[in-house]
Amino acid sequence: xxxxxxxxxxxxxxxxxxxxxxxxxxxxxxxxxxxxxxxxxxxxxxxxxxxxxxxxxxxxxxxxxxxxxxxxxxxxxxxxxxxxxxxxxxxxxxxxxxxxxxxxxxxxxxxxxxxxxxxxxxxxxxxxxxxxxxxxxxxxxxxxxxxxxxxxxxxxxxxxxxxxxxxxxxxxxxxxxxxxxxxxxxxxxxxxxxxxxxxxxxxxxxxxxxxxxxxxxxxxxxxxxxxxxxxxxxxxxxxxxxxxxxxxxxxxxxxxxxxxxxxxxxxxxxxxxxxxxxxxxxxxxxxxxxxxxxxxxxxxxxxxxxxxxxxxxxxxxxxxxxxxxxxxxxxxxxxxxxxxxxx
Numbered sequence: 001x002x003x004x005x006x007x008x009x010x011x012x013x014x015x016x017x018x019x020x021x022x023x024x025x026x027x028x029x030x031x032x033x034x035x036x037x038x039x040x041x042x043x044x045x046x047x048x049x050x051x052x053x054x055x056x057x058x059x060x061x062x063x064x065x066x067x068x069x070x071x072x073x074x075x076x077x078x079x080x081x082x083x084x085x086x087x088x089x090x091x092x093x094x095x096x097x098x099x100x101x102x103x104x105x106x107x108x109x110x111x112x113x114x115x116x117x118x119x120x121x122x123x124x125x126x127x128x129x130x131x132x133x134x135x136x137x138x139x140x141x142x143x144x145x146x147x148x149x150x151x152x153x154x155x156x157x158x159x160x161x162x163x164x165x166x167x168x169x170x171x172x173x174x175x176x177x178x179x180x181x182x183x184x185x186x187x188x189x190x191x192x193x194x195x196x197x198x199x200x201x202x203x204x205x206x207x208x209x210x211x212x213x214x215x216x217x218x219x220x221x222x223x224x225x226x227x228x229x230x231x232x233x234x235x236x237x238x239x240x241x242x243x244x245x246x247x248x249x250x251x252x253x254x255x256x257x258x259x260x261x262x263x264x265x266x267x268x269x270x271x272x273x274x275x276x277x278x279x280x281x282x283x284x285x286x287x288x289x290x291x292x293x294x295x296x297x298x299x300x301x302x303x304x305x306x307x308x309x310x311x312x313x314x315x316x317x318x319x320x321x322x323x324x325x326x327x328x329x330x331x332x333x334x335x336x337x338x339x340x341x342x343x
Contacts, residue, residue: 016083023067027088036089039119044111045103053095058103060091065100073097117179121203124171124178133172133341134210136197136219138165138188151185167193169200172214190219198227212236212331214342220328222277229330236342239283239326244274249324252285261339264288265325269335272328283328284338290321 030036040055047053064085065076076097086094095103107115142158143150150162163185169178181196201209213228213235220237228235239245252268261267265288272283327342 018084060089128208135170136215149184153186236329267335286325287322
């Protein structure tokens, strides 16, 4: 008897149950497309013991654990009560956390990376016939406890804590992850992204390469741009506002010829050769009046001050502050298109 009325409860001890009932549709997709069988056949895992688990048991346990949102091997125990999905995958059992850990350790890193990357490329290859943009980015993930590659380095969220660096390659627009490289916390610069980027580009046929590689100020270095120029790969990067870049902005500030770059921005086309660059490159300086009434200024002692400005050009008021962005590219697009492409 409940507050909502009388309820009858019937227990069926012999019926199979699963906490992920809708997974059956995904398993059907994997089976009919041959993805599940192909993933098993090319897996570089091999056992000699007759008592060892099958590839289906190992890979099925691994996949079910990932789809359940697990983050630790110990969480695998929670899916051992699933009486439906393992059978749909052709598994004889859900293996233990220790067996799964030993199985993944037995796969060599070069062989395992080649195996997974090949399947990842197969899943994205049909999309690359259309024009697309490759975004590159680096994310810092703080770590707790002892983990391989946990190094104390640049960590904007938790300064002083060890971290990993995630170097990510994304298909813009779709936000489709083309690949991720997990590196030690002190390997977060663009130079550590470059090897993986070049490997990805070199493996793609010319007709399937991205129309542009795009990244923030961490990737506007001479080494990265030279490597892309050697491959005739278009790129668009943002430059850090270093002293030489600021001097370049000052030279262009009072020059006429600023053109509309969209969304309130103005742009000026120019060339620049920074220290360490072997050649001059095309640089587009973007600026827009600061919005609102306050401008945050920084004194030498680190104290932040609020300076009130008037930055409404349409109202005829004098503009006293600008926000700047400097782009470097080998594209031949006009300023308006480049401004929109970066945003």
